[in-house]
Amino acid sequence: MPILELDDLSLRFGGVTALSGLTMEVRKGELLALIGPNGAGKTSVLNCISGLYRAQDGTIALTAADGTRHPLHRLPPHRIAALGVARTFQNIELFKHMTVLENLMLGRHVHMKGGVLSGGLYLGRQRRAEIEHRRHVEEVIDFMNLEPLRSREVGNLAYGNQRLVEMARALALDPAILLLDEPTAGMNAEEKESMARFILDVHEERGITVVVIDHDIDVIMDISDRVVVLDFGRKIAEGPPEEVRGDAAVIDAYLGRARGDVA
Amino acid sequence: MSLECGVFHTRYESDMELRPRPAQRIRLGVLAVFVLVFPFLAGPYWLDLANQIAIATVGAIGLNILVGYTGQISLGQGAFMAIGAYSAGLLTLNLGLPWGVSIALACVITAVAGSFFGLPSLRLKGLYLAIATLAAQEIVEWAMTHWTAVTGGTEAIVLPAPRLFGVRLNSTFAFYWFGVAMAAGTALFAANLFRTRMGRAFVAVRDQDIAASVIGVNLFRTKLLAFATSSFFVGLAGAMIAYYRTIITWERFTLDTSIVYLAMIIVGGLGSIRGSFFGAALITLLPALIANAGRALQDTAPVVANLLPYAQQAVFGVVIILFLIFEPKGLSKLWGNVKDYFHVWPFAYRRE
Ligand SMILES: Nc1ncnc2c1ncn2[C@@H]1O[C@H](COP(=O)(O)OP(=O)(O)OP(=O)(O)O)[C@@H](O)[C@H]1O
Numbered sequence: 094m095p096i097l098e099l100d101d102l103s104l105r106f107g108g109v110t111a112l113s114g115l116t117m118e119v120r121k122g123e124l125l126a127l128i129g130p131n132g133a134g135k136t137s138v139l140n141c142i143s144g145l146y147r148a149q150d151g152t153i154a155l156t157a158a159d160g161t162r163h164p165l166h167r168l169p170p171h172r173i174a175a176l177g178v179a180r181t182f183q184n185i186e187l188f189k190h191m192t193v194l195e196n197l198m199l200g201r202h203v204h205m206k207g208g209v210l211s212g213g214l215y216l217g218r219q220r221r222a223e224i225e226h227r228r229h230v231e232e233v234i235d236f237m238n239l240e241p242l243r244s245r246e247v248g249n250l251a252y253g254n255q256r257l258v259e260m261a262r263a264l265a266l267d268p269a270i271l272l273l274d275e276p277t278a279g280m281n282a283e284e285k286e287s288m289a290r291f292i293l294d295v296h297e298e299r300g301i302t303v304v305v306i307d308h309d310i311d312v313i314m315d316i317s318d319r320v321v322v323l324d325f326g327r328k329i330a331e332g333p334p335e336e337v338r339g340d341a342a343v344i345d346a347y348l349g350r351a352r353g354d355v356a
Numbered sequence: 357m358s359l360e361c362g363v364f365h366t367r368y369e370s371d372m373e374l375r376p377r378p379a380q381r382i383r384l385g386v387l388a389v390f391v392l393v394f395p396f397l398a399g400p401y402w403l404d405l406a407n408q409i410a411i412a413t414v415g416a417i418g419l420n421i422l423v424g425y426t427g428q429i430s431l432g433q434g435a436f437m438a439i440g441a442y443s444a445g446l447l448t449l450n451l452g453l454p455w456g457v458s459i460a461l462a463c464v465i466t467a468v469a470g471s472f473f474g475l476p477s478l479r480l481k482g483l484y485l486a487i488a489t490l491a492a493q494e495i496v497e498w499a500m501t502h503w504t505a506v507t508g509g510t511e512a513i514v515l516p517a518p519r520l521f522g523v524r525l526n527s528t529f530a531f532y533w534f535g536v537a538m539a540a541g542t543a544l545f546a547a548n549l550f551r552t553r554m555g556r557a558f559v560a561v562r563d564q565d566i567a568a569s570v571i572g573v574n575l576f577r578t579k580l581l582a583f584a585t586s587s588f589f590v591g592l593a594g595a596m597i598a599y600y601r602t603i604i605t606w607e608r609f610t611l612d613t614s615i616v617y618l619a620m621i622i623v624g625g626l627g628s629i630r631g632s633f634f635g636a637a638l639i640t641l642l643p644a645l646i647a648n649a650g651r652a653l654q655d656t657a658p659v660v661a662n663l664l665p666y667a668q669q670a671v672f673g674v675v676i677i678l679f680l681i682f683e684p685k686g687l688s689k690l691w692g693n694v695k696d697y698f699h700v701w702p703f704a705y706r707r708e
């Protein structure tokens with residue numbers, strides 16, 4: 094059953110075509126990998142899903158747990174987040190001057206109540222809400238082994254840890270679907286392995302649907318259920334990892350441009 | 357939250373308190389005693405300065421909510437203080453409302469005006485937004501001086517003295533208590549705000565607005581709320597000036613005022629409540645200290661003394677530049693360094 098359906102999506106920036114007539118689906122509960130050479134349009138797909146880019150043509154539909162369909166291509170980012178779509182960024186976008194804890198508390202934003210007045214007065218209800226959601230955040234901290242970093246300012250953390258915090262912040266939202274843009278980029282082999290482990294745990298233990306973009310083909314082959322390959326904003330292949338790996342069009346796309354790490 | 361050597365929290369509730377450590381409680385106690393004793397020891401000159409600091413603290417916290425915490429630059433501080441002052445005064449003069457009611461309404465009116473002038477922030481950032489708020493400043497200045505039917509134009513508006521249980525509240529001694537209560541209330545409100553949901557959203561918008569939106573923060577609402585919240589307190593500061601001086605003149609609310617307040621929060625510390633207070637105190641005291649230095653030097657070095665009044669603006673500028681160069685995080689950071697030193701004392705290492 095699809096949780097996300099992208100239908101005939103086209104996105105252009107002036108003369109540059111980022112996506113052209115892209116149709117693909119994300120099935121509920123799967124771990125889908127989105128791969129392709131540099132500039133293929135992978136990040137653009139995530140940006141369209143999370144509402145940061147508006148496609149000129151096509152639709153994106155999200156099917157919620159209760160069966161309602163939501164037209165994501167017409168909603169602003171914060172509404173999409175409230176529907177349970179969480180993500181990380183290729184270039185890590187954290188709230189640098191806040192602590193790990195505060196970053197994760199922002200992950201609870203859509204689930205919490207409370208405006209300026211109730212916050213400033215900090216009376217019973219707001220106080221209880223903060224404590225209740227803090228509990229929730231502590232669970233995520235526990236899950237991602239972030240205890241020692243809890244009170245550290247995020248901007249001062251090592252790169253690999255920042256990636257973990259960004260993923261933890263997305264998890265704090267309790268997402269139905271998690272979009273990860275190159276979560277292992279810039280990591281060493283050991284860090285990559287533990288990140289892959291976390292992604293698998295998120296998927297298996299928490300039952301979250303995951304879409305992951307990555308250039309490390311070994312990681313992708315290890316963890317994904319299904320792979321979609323993009324090139325020049327089009328889908329050129331999709332299927333189980335082993336199958337896609339041997340696909341002539343895929344090899345061509347990567348070798349033809351003489352880059353990427355496809356083996 | 358960092359802990360003193362040997363202090364551990366076992367419940368989230370205690371970890372989440374504003375002043376969780378014994379040393380912080382003691383400092384707060386000392387401050388409270390000082391604030392209570394001060395007016396009985398100080399003469400009217402120092403009391404007046406204290407009152408000015410209290411008002412400036414309210415205004416600086418208000419501005420810091422917008423600029424320091426939410427990252428939206430504003431050159432309209434003077435305008436928003438003016439809206440607070442004129443509203444508070446005119447509501448009483450024209451509608452006969454009690455001064456307390458007028459002040460409360462003035463805060464709300466300024467909040468509404470603030471969110472209106474904050475509309476450009478939805479499209480504009482940084483310097484462009486600064487120019488848009490400058491326009492707000494110019495419009496309000498023009499209205500103050502030219503909309504004679506309402507504001508009295510360049511003439512001063514004289515207000516009746518505010519009274520509480522028969523006591524005149526605009527004497528330096530009586531106003532001190534009102535001013536301290538307002539400043540403390542504003543500080544407490546802001547401190548609470550920034551440890552809860554909406555305050556975190558303000559800071560998130562400042563640090564990374566795109567990430568904020570995809571985690572579920574409504575940028576449109578949050579920015580307007582920041583303008584409204586900030587303007588509420590800025591309006592309060594304006595209304596306090598009106599009833600402290602019982603006279604409202606447009607000269608108090610010019611672009612100069614906007615810049616002086618920006619100086620306060622930069623010198624004190626952007627995104628810091630105690631920094632807002634430090635900055636308000638320093639910028640308020642600086643001219644007084646320079647003037648006192650001038651009097652002290654009158655006999656020994658009359659030449660220097662006569663030059664000092666002219667040097668005031670220069671000293672002001674130099675202090676700000678020194679802060680920008682040597683401690684961009686302001687007095688708040690310096691104070692933090694001092695505390696850190698004692699935090700781990702007698703050990704020489706620093707905490708994280
Ligand atoms: N905001 C933008 N403005 C202009 N062009 C853009 C923008 N975002 C993406 N593009 C263009 O769209 C195309 C697809 O970019 P996208 O970032 O989606 O690729 P990608 O597959 O994520 O690449 P990479 O592997 O390098 O991250 C590229 O040609 C890119 O230059």
Ligand SMILES: [Mg+2]
Pocket residue numbers: 135136137183
């Ligand atoms: Mg990309």
